[in-house]
Amino acid sequence: MMRVRQCLPVLFFALTACAEKVPGTIADDGPVPLAPPASGVQFASEPTALEPGEEAYRCFDFELPKDGVFPLVGIETQATALAVHHFGIFTNALAKDGTKPYECEAMGAAWGLVSGGGVGTPAMRFPEGTAMTLDAGAHIVLQLHLINASSQPTTVDTVRVNLVSAQESASLASVGLLITGTLAIDIPAKSANVLAKGGCEPAEPLEHVFAAFPHMHKLGRRIETHVVPVGGGAARSLSDVTWDFSDQGIYPVDGTAKAGERIETSCTFDNPLDTAVEFGLHTANEMCVNVLYYYPAKERSSFCGIP
Numbered sequence: 001m002m003r004v005r006q007c008l009p010v011l012f013f014a015l016t017a018c019a020e021k022v023p024g025t026i027a028d029d030g031p032v033p034l035a036p037p038a039s040g041v042q043f044a045s046e047p048t049a050l051e052p053g054e055e056a057y058r059c060f061d062f063e064l065p066k067d068g069v070f071p072l073v074g075i076e077t078q079a080t081a082l083a084v085h086h087f088g089i090f091t092n093a094l095a096k097d098g099t100k101p102y103e104c105e106a107m108g109a110a111w112g113l114v115s116g117g118g119v120g121t122p123a124m125r126f127p128e129g130t131a132m133t134l135d136a137g138a139h140i141v142l143q144l145h146l147i148n149a150s151s152q153p154t155t156v157d158t159v160r161v162n163l164v165s166a167q168e169s170a171s172l173a174s175v176g177l178l179i180t181g182t183l184a185i186d187i188p189a190k191s192a193n194v195l196a197k198g199g200c201e202p203a204e205p206l207e208h209v210f211a212a213f214p215h216m217h218k219l220g221r222r223i224e225t226h227v228v229p230v231g232g233g234a235a236r237s238l239s240d241v242t243w244d245f246s247d248q249g250i251y252p253v254d255g256t257a258k259a260g261e262r263i264e265t266s267c268t269f270d271n272p273l274d275t276a277v278e279f280g281l282h283t284a285n286e287m288c289v290n291v292l293y294y295y296p297a298k299e300r301s302s303f304c305g306i307p
Contacts, residue, residue, distance in 0.1 A: 176297020
C-alpha cells in the first residue's frame with residue numbers, strides 16, 4: 001500500500017475556470033495580481049513551461065519570518081485555471097537548501113499539511129480567537145500539480161499564496177487538521193454505487209469542528225463523514241456533500257466528537273469506464289479524503305483511516 005507521504009500531495013485538487021477574480025479562487029484570464037496581506041507573507045511561484053500533454057509536479061521553497069512564531073489565521077490563493085490541477089501548502093521540517101523549482105510528485109517524509117486548493121475553493125479564515133501556529137523561520141513548500149492537456153506548449157503563470165497572520169499570538173486556540181478517509185479504493189468497470197470508507201477513534205476529543213474540505217476525483221458522487229458514538233447508537237453527521245468535481249469548496253461545519261468516538265468517512269463512486277479504477281495520484285485514479293478543521297488541537301495535522 002502506498003505510504004501517506006506519497007499520497008498527501010493529491011489532497012488538493014483539479015482546477016477549472018472560475019468566473020470571479022478574488023482571493024482564494026482560480027481565475028482563467030490574467031487576473032490582477034493578488035496583493036500581499038496587511039499582516040502576514042506572500043509567496044509566489046515562477047512561471048513554468050509545459051510541453052504538449054506534459055504532466056508534472058513542481059515545488060517551490062520559501063521561509064517564514066524568523067522573528068517569532070507565525071499565527072496563521074487565513075489563507076488566500078491566486079492561480080490560473082489553465083494547466084493548474086491542484087496546489088498544496090506544506091511545512092518541511094528539513095531546512096531549506098535551494099532556491100530553484102524541483103520535481104516533487106512524492107511528498108517528503110518531513111512534510112506536514114497546512115492547506116491547499118481546488119475548483120471553487122474560497123479564501124479560508126479561521127474562527128475568531130484561533131490560529132494554526134507555525135514555527136519561526138519554518139520551511140514552506142508550495143506544490144503545484146500541472147497538466148497541459150492541449151496540443152500546444154504553454155506557460156503556467158505565477159501562483160500566489162497569502163499566509164495571513166494575527167497581530168498577536170497570545171491566547172489563540174490552536175487549529176488542527178484531521179485527515180480522514182481511506183486508500184482502499186477499488187471500483188470495478190461498469191459499476192455504480194461503489195462504497196469506500198475508512199475512519200478511526202481519536203484518543204483526543206474534537207471539541208469544535210468548524211470546516212470540512214472533502215475530495216474525490218471524477219467518478220465521485222457523494223462523500224460523507226459521520227461520528228459514531230462509543231458502544232454504537234445513531235451516528236451524527238459532520239459533513240455530507242454531493243460531489244461535483246468542477247466545484248470544490250470548503251464547507252462550514254458545526255460539530256464535535258468525544259474521545260473514543262469513531263469518525264468515519266465514506267465515498268460513493270460510479271464507474272462507467274471499461275476499466276477498473278483504484279486509488280492513485282492522478283485524475284484518472286480516485287481519492288476518498290475529507291480534511292476536518294477543528295480546535296483546540298494538540299497536533300497541527302493527524303491521520304484517520306489513512307495508514
